[in-house]
Amino acid sequence: MRLSQLFTRTEKEAPKDEASVNAQLLERAGFVYKNNSGIYTYLPLGWRVINKITAIIREEMNAIGGQEMFMPALVDKRYMDSTGRWDVEVAFEAKGKKENEARFTLGWTHEEVITEIASKYISSYKDLPFSSYQIQTKFRNEPRAKSGLLRGREFLMKDLYSFHASEEDFLRYYEKVRGAYHKIFERCGLKSFYTLAAGGDFTASNTHEFQVLAPVGEDTIFICSKCEYAENKEISSLANGGLCLKCGGKVREEKSVEVGNIFPLGTKYTEALNLQFTDERGNKEFVVMGSYGIGLGRLMGTVAEIYHDKNGLIWPESIAPYKFILITLDHTKEEGDKLYQKLLEQGAEVLYDDREDKTAGEKFADADLLGIPIRLVISPKTLKEKSVEMKMRGKKVTELTKLKEVEEKLDLS
RNA sequence: CGGAAUGUGGUGUAACGGUAGCACGCCAUCUUCGGGUGGUGGUAGUCCGGAUUCGAAUUCCGGCAUUCCGACCA
Numbered sequence: 001m002r003l004s005q006l007f008t009r010t011e012k013e014a015p016k017d018e019a020s021v022n023a024q025l026l027e028r029a030g031f032v033y034k035n036n037s038g039i040y041t042y043l044p045l046g047w048r049v050i051n052k053i054t055a056i057i058r059e060e061m062n063a064i065g066g067q068e069m070f071m072p073a074l075v076d077k078r079y080m081d082s083t084g085r086w087d088v089e090v091a092f093e094a095k096g097k098k099e100n101e102a103r104f105t106l107g108w109t110h111e112e113v114i115t116e117i118a119s120k121y122i123s124s125y126k127d128l129p130f131s132s133y134q135i136q137t138k139f140r141n142e143p144r145a146k147s148g149l150l151r152g153r154e155f156l157m158k159d160l161y162s163f164h165a166s167e168e169d170f171l172r173y174y175e176k177v178r179g180a181y182h183k184i185f186e187r188c189g190l191k192s193f194y195t196l197a198a199g200g201d202f203t204a205s206n207t208h209e210f211q212v213l214a215p216v217g218e219d220t221i222f223i224c225s226k227c228e229y230a231e232n233k234e235i236s237s238l239a240n241g242g243l244c245l246k247c248g249g250k251v252r253e254e255k256s257v258e259v260g261n262i263f264p265l266g267t268k269y270t271e272a273l274n275l276q277f278t279d280e281r282g283n284k285e286f287v288v289m290g291s292y293g294i295g296l297g298r299l300m301g302t303v304a305e306i307y308h309d310k311n312g313l314i315w316p317e318s319i320a321p322y323k324f325i326l327i328t329l330d331h332t333k334e335e336g337d338k339l340y341q342k343l344l345e346q347g348a349e350v351l352y353d354d355r356e357d358k359t360a361g362e363k364f365a366d367a368d369l370l371g372i373p374i375r376l377v378i379s380p381k382t383l384k385e386k387s388v389e390m391k392m393r394g395k396k397v398t399e400l401t402k403l404k405e406v407e408e409k410l411d412l413s
Numbered sequence: 414c415g416g417a418a419u420g421u422g423g424u425g426u427a428a429c430g431g432u433a434g435c436a437c438g439c440c441a442u443c444u445u446c447g448g449g450u451g452g453u454g455g456u457a458g459u460c461c462g463g464a465u466u467c468g469a470a471u472u473c474c475g476g477c478a479u480u481c482c483g484a485c486c487a
Binding site for chain 2: 009011012013014015016017018019020028034036037085088089090108109138140142143144146151199207218219258261263291293327329330331358359360361362363364365366368377379380381389
């Protein structure tokens, strides 16, 4: 992508109507646009990041047998009535303009919907286990959207649902999802703490959250400094400075962002929607269920909260919108074009700052703000050495690489 | 939903109740060319509705929006 063609532009000053670091940087850099409180557009650069995250999530979900599908965002009232979740506070209602038309909720979760669908295809223990996920916009009328992408009213979510013949089988899968989630967050550059928590509207039993430590987080968790056992403060029996129940290590209190959660649902939904199967002995049993969520925007926002410096974003390579940013200085566009073509031919993801009306300072400042991992500079200075200068975002050192050797020296994939 | 703050060109800001100004951006042009270069000309604004007043960006009332604190948070 040529920067001269990119339709967004960076902003020198932080927007005055955003206080959180993630929103300030992502808006300044042109990754997102705020349409309303808690409602954001992903602009081209931001959408690339989302797609990177999506790809990672898909890989890990597929690896544990999740089958991707896509459910309606308009969820008929009958679904939510089946479990008494029509009148929840966060639900948006949607209906046509005419009187007495069907009423819908804008999907804020899909347990009811997928359970009904599953009831068509699951009738025997042989049909189980089964798990399926989707990546879709969720709508929740949050009483207070806040912190940029961290708590929105409309947001992308990966929701996975699993169905099992027994509690034991469910628990085995639960642990698999746990592993997959840790991998996902790790691949996005985040260290997540597996945290015992409450289930809210979803289930009466305890659930687990994946928490990433960050001051901006709205959750407070207790973590054992030794074994990393963690509990959400809202249900915790631990105390700051106290001792861990598991290993006796010292417990500390931290602010954190809930980037994912996993819920044991038991038979709450399968009973409500009468999803039963016939077991080996011919008995009818209710299917045991779990649901597992990850907010994509929140994940992206959390990465921005953690990976930045005073000059801007610092994307982990795995989810950066582009791996390289190529800058030309002082009328070296011709050589820049050549290298850009070469990189493209090698399949490299490169953002090319070919703007001729910008000074070196502006280009460097933009490269920093955008947070592209590897910066390549071509200038009269480097060309004298028949080289291109390389610098990693967030590091001070630069090194020269011969133009001829770019392909061998750089990992272009 | 309770509390607080703030709404001025695209962005960030200034203006005692009395000419809406500055910087950045953008357009044109010249200049400069390794960390937001310098000049000249141009472009564009008081959230919405009402009230007070000779006169309202400024005061008052109502609304809407955004942010923050709290409640809530699958």
